Amino acid sequence: MPKYNLQVKAELARVEQFQPASAAEYEFHLLLACAHCKESTGKHVNFSLQDEADIPGGRGVANFVAKCKLCSRDFSIEIIKGSIVPYKSSSNNGFATIASFECRGVELTGFEPASGWTVVAEETGTTFTDVDLSEEFAEYDEKASEPVGISSLESRFVVSK
Template identity: 35%
Template sequence: MVNYLLMISAELENLTNLEPQGGCDDPNFSYFFKLKCGRCGELSQKETCVSLNDTVPLPAGRGTTHLVQKCKFCGRESTVTMIPGRGKPLTQETSESGKFSPLMLFDCRGYEPIEFVFGTGWKVESLEGTKFENVDLSSGDYAEYDEKGECPVMISNLKATFDVVK
């Protein structure tokens, strides 16, 4: 069992508190990333989607998980379970310092998460308090104008990494 903490960073211009629409533990937010098999090293061709709302029974034993998937190359069955409670919004201060902010913890058995894909369903607020909802980060950046603060706002240089945690 290995736990991977999804960490994100971005350059935030006149913005703060970047996070999924319903907060870091939003049950409806979908996480997309590729998986690498722990046995044969095969990388999934397509992104895999997991969310807190979607659970499936564990193949052997009691309980549930968020993903059970077989490797297309070696046939090994592996699981990914999401562990809420570790995420924090990416703030202006964290962005300016060049640091990463934790988003979600994944308990991966047999797989390693690789290449997180930013998509839709994000929210962020301007330094003046204007809220921007359903932000689409799939193009890699976001630009808008804050009428209240009379200034441009922008998200750019999106990065994500998976850190191994105990």
């Protein structure tokens, strides 16, 4: 079963790191395609680590379970526990994995960051909560008397076995 590593790349300005505010509660917004017929969901599906659904046929549980609308095959996605990690300043302007997913019968084709992120400023540790990264983030760190920001956010999936 393939493992999809969600990687992001961003230009950070005086930002130490950013990550989902709560790894268990953060809802990933993903575009999917059936691994068999390649039919796309057409819109983002949302699920979190705390979501659980039974996999048809009694094969356990996953965080997201659905059926392809075109070929009617079942598919499931499980967020790998412990794989949700922050994007750190050491990766500035380079791709780094922030989450991993085990997929059965489905391919991950897109990611929308949306809201629910926590951003930590360099030097002062000032924390900005419920940040929406679907657009550029720009704030002012009062303690440092400096602006902080995240821009040029890109994402991709790297598949491994």
